Amino acid sequence: xxxxxxNDFFGWVFLILHKYGAIFxxxxxxxxxxxxxxTLIGCVIGLLVGVLRTLPIxxxxxxxxxxxxxxxxxxxxxxxEIFRGTPMIVQAMVVYFxxxxxxxxxxxxxxxxxxxxxxxxxxxxxxxxxxxxxxxDIGQTEGAKAIGMSHWQAMAYVVMPQTLRxxxxxxxxxxxINIKDTxxxxxxxxxxxxxxxxxxxxxxxxxxxxFFIICIIYFIMTFxxxxxxxxxxxxxxxxxxxxxxxxxxxxDPTGHNPVHLGGEKI
Amino acid sequence: xxxxxxxxxxxRHLSKSFGSHQVLKDxxxxxxxxxxxxxxxxxxxxxxxxxxxxxxLETPTSGQILFHGGDITEKGTNINTYRSKVGxxxxxxxxFNNMTVLENCMAGVTKVxxxxxxxxxxxxxxxxxxxxxxxYINAKPNQLSGGQKQRVAIARALAMxxxxxxFDEPTSALDPQMVGEVLEVMRELAEEGMTMVIVTHEMAFxxxxxxxxxxxxxxxxxxxxxxxxxxxxxxxxxxKEFLARFRNQ
Numbered sequence: 008x009x010x011x012x013x014n015d016f017f018g019w020v021f022l023i024l025h026k027y028g029a030i031f032x033x034x035x036x037x038x039x040x041x042x043x044x045x046t047l048i049g050c051v052i053g054l055l056v057g058v059l060r061t062l063p064i065x066x067x068x069x070x071x072x073x074x075x076x077x078x079x080x081x082x083x084x085x086x087x088e089i090f091r092g093t094p095m096i097v098q099a100m101v102v103y104f105x106x107x108x109x110x111x112x113x114x115x116x117x118x119x120x121x122x123x124x125x126x127x128x129x130x131x132x133x134x135x136x137x138x139x140x141x142x143x144d145i146g147q148t149e150g151a152k153a154i155g156m157s158h159w160q161a162m163a164y165v166v167m168p169q170t171l172r173x174x175x176x177x178x179x180x181x182x183x184i185n186i187k188d189t190x191x192x193x194x195x196x197x198x199x200x201x202x203x204x205x206x207x208x209x210x211x212x213x214x215x216x217x218f219f220i221i222c223i224i225y226f227i228m229t230f231x232x233x234x235x236x237x238x239x240x241x242x243x244x245x246x247x248x249x250x251x252x253x254x255x256x257x258x259d260p261t262g263h264n265p266v267h268l269g270g271e272k273i
Numbered sequence: 274x275x276x277x278x279x280x281x282x283x284x285r286h287l288s289k290s291f292g293s294h295q296v297l298k299d300x301x302x303x304x305x306x307x308x309x310x311x312x313x314x315x316x317x318x319x320x321x322x323x324x325x326x327x328x329x330l331e332t333p334t335s336g337q338i339l340f341h342g343g344d345i346t347e348k349g350t351n352i353n354t355y356r357s358k359v360g361x362x363x364x365x366x367x368x369f370n371n372m373t374v375l376e377n378c379m380a381g382v383t384k385v386x387x388x389x390x391x392x393x394x395x396x397x398x399x400x401x402x403x404x405x406x407x408x409y410i411n412a413k414p415n416q417l418s419g420g421q422k423q424r425v426a427i428a429r430a431l432a433m434x435x436x437x438x439x440f441d442e443p444t445s446a447l448d449p450q451m452v453g454e455v456l457e458v459m460r461e462l463a464e465e466g467m468t469m470v471i472v473t474h475e476m477a478f479x480x481x482x483x484x485x486x487x488x489x490x491x492x493x494x495x496x497x498x499x500x501x502x503x504x505x506x507x508x509x510x511x512x513k514e515f516l517a518r519f520r521n522q
Contacts, residue, residue, distance in 0.1 A: 247416075
């Protein structure tokens with residue numbers, strides 16, 4: 008095989024792409040899969056834990072309920088603190104090798120990867136959700152309760168939709184962090200993008216060229232996700248215009264509102 | 274009506290403390306069908322807390338709130354059902370920001386009263402027309418003026434077809450030119466016989482529209498009676514002082 012000369016940067020890049028392009032794409036696919044699924048499951052965990060952390064307890068609740076509530080809050084707080092407070096790379100090792108040694112569970116590296124990313128994202132999202140719920144004006148809940156909604160109905164129909172919209176940028180942050188940070192899963196032999204890069208670099212002993220390519224692939228993935236999320240935000244916000252619904256049958260009985268024609272621009 | 278009227282709502286010896294601060298002291302009053310009761314008084318006199326206690330947004334420290342004779346402060350009462358029958362309009366509107374005007378008025382009808390969407394939409398439109406907001410069904414709350422928001426909030430409460438309505442300073446957060454449109458809607462409701470308890474600083478409205486006025490001072494009912502008597506010939510020194518301040522404005 009004719010190898011490019013030592014300082015032929017583009018020569019090496021093309022050669023590596025030619026030989027390892029498919030493997031890089033596969034690695035990128037694995038990375039995206041881990042990041043997307045991990046963020047999604049993490050969000051579900053985060054929503055659940057975040058909502059449970061804001062669960063009110065009535066002052067006149069019985070002792071059993073109070074103990075249960077306290078225990079639940081302790082477990083949730085412990086989960087958040089432990090998974091936020093230790094590096095994901097270490098968690099990956101502990102989960103992958105620990106499950107084998109302690110429980111004789113032969114987890115695939117991929118499964119361990121999904122597990123670690125999800126549970127990690129969940130811990131961060133739980134705090135984001137808690138903050139998000141706290142940022143919604145108490146009047147929204149009171150408005151819901153005043154028409155007879157239960158706590159859960161008020162949460163589901165009024166508070167959570169607004170919370171989700173508000174924390175969407177943070178969900179985006181987590182997705183982008185996950186795309187990058189799944190690279191640590193190479194320590195448990197998950198064949199994600201960084202792992203594929205390492206194999207290619209090892210084969211040719213060309214670290215700069217390989218990781219230059221890997222760098223660009225990571226950036227394309229994060230940039231695309233970031234733009235997609237912005238687009239979703241705009242979609243959720245909806246139009247900043249509204250059109251008046253004109254009908255003689257709906258004539259204003261109070262006579263206070265001059266009749267507008269067509270849409271009103273805001 | 275020829276039958277002996279029994280009150281819709283009775284408040285008995287109601288007290289409320291926040292920590293060591295007692296906001297309401299032994300409040301008693303009752304509301305009959307078709308009554309329009311205005312609660313007036315200086316800021317901090319406990320008016321809003323009283324209204325929030327009636328809707329159980331605040332839990333009373335002691336006393337009873339009887340709705341058709343049943344004590345709603347008792348354990349095991351279904352507060353949500355009670356609240357669906359007693360509407361509330363807030364000073365800060367509290368419209369659901371994630372919903373359009375129409376959805377705001379339909380939410381309670383579908384989720385709480387469990388009616389189908391078509392019925393809910395018809396009900397919502399009926400009451401939105403009543404408050405003159407039917408044209409705005411596609412708008413989001415943050416696209417409306419304060420007066421418009423409050424009229425939608427009234428329509429949302431009316432869509433539940435409640436037995437009575439509570440108003441917590443409904444015009445206090447409005448620009449002066451928008452107060453009129455909200456009061457006009459409330460005046461119409463009163464004329465139609467809606468039972469209402471209104472906490473307000475609008476003395477002219479209280480005098481002209483209410484059937485009964487309650488003046489509160491320092492957490493107690495200082496004076497109450499027919500509006501003509503209370504405004505025309507107040508008996509308590511504190512009432513006179515309070516009303517004099519409004520006349521001077």
